[in-house]
Amino acid sequence: MDTAGTPRRRRPFEARPGVSALVAPDLATLTGPTRGVVELPISLCWQPNRAFDLASDYRRRALYQNVLREAGRYADLDTFLNRDVLLELWPRLVLPKGVRAAWERAHPELHVPLAAAA
Template sequence: MDPIRSARSSRALYARPGRLPVVASDLGELRGPTSGTIELPHRLFWQADRRVDLDAPGLLTWMYETVLTEAVQVDELRAWLHGPTLTRLWPQLYLPRGVRHAWEQRHPVLRARGIAA
């Protein structure tokens, strides 16, 4: 086995270096907000003003990308993501390859949405 190739391929599985993606076991448990103004916790978004208007074009998608990449606990996914909305937005989300792979492995419906897009 080529150790360099192995290290590169395993790095692709990380949401952030040294951290594996967190995936909810059931999309139905994701019941987060889909509209209005929310304030993300500092742990997920490191700015002084963490308010996000989910009704503004592109910000709902951006918030999903941020949460999917930064979450370290399933409770964060449950609090901020909404299953049907995640499924709808999936083809448009710009995610690290490892995050996308982990979610599509656990939830084939997302993989099917990505292929159909």
């Protein structure tokens, strides 16, 4: 609801209330690291420990989830995400519905049928 008590209309692809999901126009631009330790800026990760060891599946997924939810610039996506890693992790990422829908609409190759994801 807004300040007048009127229900607020949601945008179709929100990362969180009031913030639209940012989607890379071309997956080929996602040339981020595939190994090593990556430290995210505070704008993408608000936790005290912002270092993500890409050798750990859990930490790699956490990094991608943070960047996909919080990215405010295309440079964030291009710098921290890698196309091949994104394709591999996509079915296992826990994302807001709006983020998942926006990315899958722009990049149908990301869409995984429910039966295949199980």
